[in-house]
Amino acid sequence: MNYKAKHQIKPDGGITRRTALKGLSTAAGLMAAPGFVRYAQAQSSEPIRIGFQCHRTGIGAAYGRWYERVTSAAVKRINDQGGVNGRPLEIVIEDDGTDAARGSEVVAKFANQHKVDLVYGTLFSHVVVAAAPMAGELKIPYYVVSEGYHVASGKMNRYCVQPGITDVKAQVRSVAPWIAQNLGKRVTLVYPDYAFGHDHRDFFEPAITAQGGEVIAKVPIPPTETSFTRYFPQIPRDTDVIYHVMVGPAVLTFVKELGEFFGTGGPQLFGFIDSLEAVDINSPGLEFLDGSHFWEGMPRYAQPDIPRYAASYRETVGIDENGASVNDPNDVSTAGHMFGCWETLYVIKAAMEASGYRGPEDRASLIEATEAMTEFPAGNEHPQGAKIFNGQIHQVFAEQCISQVNGGRLDVVHRTSIEDGMYEPEADYTTMSF
Amino acid sequence: MAFGPYLLLATLEGLVTSAVLALMALGLSLVFGVMRVVNVAHGEFYMLGAVLAWWFASLVSGHPAIGFLLALFASPLIVAAVAFLAERLVLRRLDYEPEATIVATIGLLYIIQQFALTFYGPEARPVEAPFDARIALPWFGYSAYKLAVIVVSVALMLATWLFLTRTRAGLIMRATQSDREMAQAFGIPVDRVYAGVFALGAGLAALAAVLIVPIRQAHYLMGLDPLLLSFIVVIIGGLGSLRGTVVAAILIGLSDGIISMFFSPTLAKMLATFLVALVLVFRPQGLFGAASR
Numbered sequence: 142m143n144y145k146a147k148h149q150i151k152p153d154g155g156i157t158r159r160t161a162l163k164g165l166s167t168a169a170g171l172m173a174a175p176g177f178v179r180y181a182q183a184q185s186s187e188p189i190r191i192g193f194q195c196h197r198t199g200i201g202a203a204y205g206r207w208y209e210r211v212t213s214a215a216v217k218r219i220n221d222q223g224g225v226n227g228r229p230l231e232i233v234i235e236d237d238g239t240d241a242a243r244g245s246e247v248v249a250k251f252a253n254q255h256k257v258d259l260v261y262g263t264l265f266s267h268v269v270v271a272a273a274p275m276a277g278e279l280k281i282p283y284y285v286v287s288e289g290y291h292v293a294s295g296k297m298n299r300y301c302v303q304p305g306i307t308d309v310k311a312q313v314r315s316v317a318p319w320i321a322q323n324l325g326k327r328v329t330l331v332y333p334d335y336a337f338g339h340d341h342r343d344f345f346e347p348a349i350t351a352q353g354g355e356v357i358a359k360v361p362i363p364p365t366e367t368s369f370t371r372y373f374p375q376i377p378r379d380t381d382v383i384y385h386v387m388v389g390p391a392v393l394t395f396v397k398e399l400g401e402f403f404g405t406g407g408p409q410l411f412g413f414i415d416s417l418e419a420v421d422i423n424s425p426g427l428e429f430l431d432g433s434h435f436w437e438g439m440p441r442y443a444q445p446d447i448p449r450y451a452a453s454y455r456e457t458v459g460i461d462e463n464g465a466s467v468n469d470p471n472d473v474s475t476a477g478h479m480f481g482c483w484e485t486l487y488v489i490k491a492a493m494e495a496s497g498y499r500g501p502e503d504r505a506s507l508i509e510a511t512e513a514m515t516e517f518p519a520g521n522e523h524p525q526g527a528k529i530f531n532g533q534i535h536q537v538f539a540e541q542c543i544s545q546v547n548g549g550r551l552d553v554v555h556r557t558s559i560e561d562g563m564y565e566p567e568a569d570y571t572t573m574s575f
Numbered sequence: 576m577a578f579g580p581y582l583l584l585a586t587l588e589g590l591v592t593s594a595v596l597a598l599m600a601l602g603l604s605l606v607f608g609v610m611r612v613v614n615v616a617h618g619e620f621y622m623l624g625a626v627l628a629w630w631f632a633s634l635v636s637g638h639p640a641i642g643f644l645l646a647l648f649a650s651p652l653i654v655a656a657v658a659f660l661a662e663r664l665v666l667r668r669l670d671y672e673p674e675a676t677i678v679a680t681i682g683l684l685y686i687i688q689q690f691a692l693t694f695y696g697p698e699a700r701p702v703e704a705p706f707d708a709r710i711a712l713p714w715f716g717y718s719a720y721k722l723a724v725i726v727v728s729v730a731l732m733l734a735t736w737l738f739l740t741r742t743r744a745g746l747i748m749r750a751t752q753s754d755r756e757m758a759q760a761f762g763i764p765v766d767r768v769y770a771g772v773f774a775l776g777a778g779l780a781a782l783a784a785v786l787i788v789p790i791r792q793a794h795y796l797m798g799l800d801p802l803l804l805s806f807i808v809v810i811i812g813g814l815g816s817l818r819g820t821v822v823a824a825i826l827i828g829l830s831d832g833i834i835s836m837f838f839s840p841t842l843a844k845m846l847a848t849f850l851v852a853l854v855l856v857f858r859p860q861g862l863f864g865a866a867s868r
């Protein structure tokens with residue numbers, strides 16, 4: 142049969158009764174979807190609903206998956222122990238695709254459609270920077286577990302808080318003295334060419350200069366780059382230390398090509414674990430990292446002197462000795478960051494209890510109660526360690542770990558003090574209006 | 576680093592990009608040339624090739640070359656089979672209408688991508704190179720595998736060229752490309768040729784991916800950038816022209832390597848896009864493409 146005759150028959154246009162019915166029933170189904178359900182129950186038994194802005198897809202997906210696991214584990218633990226003010230926590234998840242525009246839409250959806258009590262959980266700095274104004278406009282608390290300096294800089298708004306993880310400025314100031322004393326004073330920075338990388342560039346240079354060191358070259362790399370060899374000639378030959386902080390799926394290539402380029406006997410390496418979160422340190426091509434050092438927010442590998450609360454945290458979120466999922470040793474966690482979700486949820490709980498939070502009408506007092514906090518002792522609620530919170534800049538400060546790659550695992554060689562990372566606040570959110 | 580070695584490194588990097596780009600763009604160009612289908616899902620076939628390569632390589636233990644060789648044969652075959660199915664189930668039913676097929680391949684792009692995210696996951700995973708050698712030059716070290724990629728890619732391009740010019744199947748494909756209705760009048764089953772070409776195009780993308788995956792890891796979003804570059808190459812070289820595709824791939828790859836090293840990667844991308852604009856204005860059929868009939 143002729144191919145044309147067989148395949149060029151077109152269905153006639155117009156809407157039949159059947160398609161109209163289909164359309165109507167779909168619309169009805171959508172109306173009945175969870176987002177539209179109104180609560181008919183009494184307020185006291187209603188769960189407190191937390192909108193979790195999750196990087197389920199996009200370049201942050203590996204983080205998103207672990208942020209989600211830690212969040213579920215923490216919420217289960219909180220609910221098992223009686224919830225918050227006698228009410229259970231309920232997590233509503235929306236995927237933001239690790240995308241700035243989508244992130245802002247998700248915050249609006251949480252506030253207007255899901256009508257959650259607060260929004261929580263964002264990591265990537267470009268998403269936070271894009272979504273925070275929306276949270277401020279809709280007057281909904283926005284507890285982020287990001288890392289950039291944007292929250293502490295005072296450029297966000299009164300509703301945006303970061304109580305569970307330290308910012309880049311503090312991390313960089315904590316590790317700079319150790320780098321200058323142990324690795325070398327002539328440093329070349331290799332960083333992604335956007336907000337997060339710029340934080341490293343802007344804060345590391347003054348920090349290392351204060352230690353008598355100097356930054357002799359800066360190598361910005363576009364965030365979508367997949368090949369790196371072409372950038373390495375920009376690294377001066379007399380560099381003592383390459384300070385690298387790459388993110389995204391191409392970091393393995395970065396390390397491998399660095400190894401091919403320098404071979405043995407190249408400069409020392411100091412990296413941020415952000416580069417290798419969710420990546421097995423024993424992956425082929427990473428042998429070059431042996432002996433190099435990393436910043437870690439919380440150790441991925443269980444250390445010999447691990448406190449009991451940290452061990453219990455690891456067990457509850459389901460990671461083994463090597464920081465991989467207990468169900469799959471190849472499923473490596475983002476241990477250096479994800480503790481921030483756990484700790485942020487416990488800060489939210491404490492702030493809700495302190496402010497006697499009942500519902501959205503108490504959002505401002507929830508923020509005020511958070512701002513009033515000063516210290517978080519180490520323990521089950523704060524397994525990463527003790528922390529100092531500065532309510533003026535909505536930012537928490539903590540101890541940092543410097544770990545060395547030794548025979549395929551990361552061993553903590555130095556733990557900084559909280560004070561090492563602290564700096565003069567440059568803003569005061571508490572004077573801003575709600 | 577002195578100018579000479581700097582230029583050498585830039586050229587080597589550019590050639591690796593060219594080699595992989597040429598293979599991938601060739602697939603895209605064949606599909607468009609023969610079927611007149613703009614395959615937006617081409618980058619996802621590439622990604623699928625890389626993800627399958629990881630899966631095959633992780634199946635076998637022992638020397639990494641065994642897993643890699645398995646992947647090199649099996650992965651393009653499976654991707655070609657997937658493309659064949661997609662062609663039969665989707666594109667054919669749309670009668671290859673240009674607008675409809677663009678929308679359909681966009682849909683295919685998302686389906687394949689989300690499948691990969693669901694079953695493979697969000698991580699970037701490496702495949703071990705079949706051999707691990709570093710060539711130590713006086714100024715810098717370079718991966719021997721990268722040089723092998725260039726050689727293998729050239730061999731594969733030659734094989735494709737021989738297939739298209741020296742075999743009966745290639746003759747049929749070229750006949751279909753040059754005049755579909757006339758080919759049909761001569762009894763060529765155009766419908767089946769289309770399915771074969773679509774599968775072959777996807778297979779070439781998968782081959783390119785298997786070659787690149789020991790250098791850059793398999794990741795579910797890896798298909799987007801190469802897709803854009805392939806479109807650039809195909810537009811510059813001329814749709815459906817094998818020679819044009821190769822020349823344009825070398826041009827784009829080398830300029831990307833050299834310009835981004837001496838100036839900035841952004842400038843390299845800008846120039847490539849500018850070149851596309853120039854070609855579209857002054858020679859819409861591409862450098863080597865025949866004027867449309």
